[in-house]
Amino acid sequence: MSIKVLIVDDQELMRDSLGMLIDSDRRFTVAGLADNGRDAITIARKERPEIVLMDIRMPEIDGIECLKVIKQDIPGIKVIMLTTFDSDENIYHALKNGADGFLLKGISKKDLINSIITVRDGGASIDPKTAQRVFEIFERMAKSILVGQGREGLEELSPHELRIIQLIGRGMSNKEIMNEIHFSEGTIRNYISNILRKLDLRDRTQVAIFAIQSGIMLKNFDI
Amino acid sequence: MSIKVLIVDDQELMRDSLGMLIDSDRRFTVAGLADNGRDAITIARKERPEIVLMDIRMPEIDGIECLKVIKQDIPGIKVIMLTTFDSDENIYHALKNGADGFLLKGISKKDLINSIITVRDGGASIDPKTAQRVFEIFERMAKSILVGQGREGLEELSPHELRIIQLIGRGMSNKEIMNEIHFSEGTIRNYISNILRKLDLRDRTQVAIFAIQSGIMLKNFDI
């Protein structure tokens, strides 16, 4: 008895290739293909798949909505969300609505199969890159909630300063930073001196720690 | 029309004090008090509260189970989980089962009220400390999945070395580390020198970055 899998994705190419992939493993059967949330719900009700592979972003009813309905309709069904790199808070919402796993599109066949099996057996499956994104999102949430409590009255940081903080957060020496942004080493030192004063820190190591924990590393300061 | 709140906690003291707290604000009404999941479900079905405040850890049916049932039974109900510091993966499971917020026991009255209002209005509420824990858990998940990929063949680190790495990760100078672990400053320097060689890093800043990103900061190396 093979595992019935429903595939939901609005991109035909992705849908079909996933279908073929699933179909080529005799432990699985494709219970259906849907290109939108509405159809997905209809098929899910009729076919009662064990597993749903679903894109988060879709027209009409998006993945999150669909997840909600399917989870409510069919007890015990497992839903694995497919994400691309750029989807963000969606991951959080999917998690909140009972998604059983997350997979990056572009995952290898082997990983895909393994993930489905894992989820079927009750484990949660998050592929590494997605996990990282999720944790970044939570980090940002934590920080943004914390705003207003701790870090006040820290002087405004200029783009240059932010950029240098970032480079320090990557472990660079003053010379390396110099080669990166083409200021003299002395100037870099002056900048850092100002950064330390503004952030009330003592040395570059503390700056690096601040850089990572503040989420500054995630931003873009291409000057 | 005040907001009906159901309070679920197996500790009488906590339950009653939360009850009084809620009751003292005229925007809220206590819809009931339950000391276990079973009662909570019964009361919830009967009273249809808008909000449930529920301990994660309870005998018989625990908070997670109860959350699942209540969420399925009563569409639109908001459930805020109460956690202590020590609860761990439970937070992940609660999130996965649709919890609408998390609060640390010991929160101030003001924060409690605000959180309830936030959740009622559709926002997610995670108190800062809890958010941090959640993100730590995800971090650990991400790392543990990633294990086997990146960091191999790095020489074994001694407990002393790990401890020093941790202190560097807290931004301490050699002198401060000296006062912390009572070695001479020179010895500390020697230790760091070895750490740098073992980890193939160049300076303490890179060690700090490594410390944070490797999850070493989360561990305990009380020597």
Place this chain on the structure above:
DNA sequence: GATTTTTTATGACAGATGTCATTTCGGCGA
């Protein structure tokens, strides 16, 4: 165009940091 202001640079300095060779110390087994 002259004058502020901002940005970048310089040089001198003190202290922190990392490296290395060597020494001291405390056990621990022979």
Place this chain on the structure above:
DNA sequence: TCGCCGAAATGACATCTGTCATAAAAAATC
């Protein structure tokens, strides 16, 4: 007791780092 070993300490050294006063250059203001 002796010698050995690893852990901890020392001292000398080169380098890196951060501070500060000041200067030069560039940009903005009038």
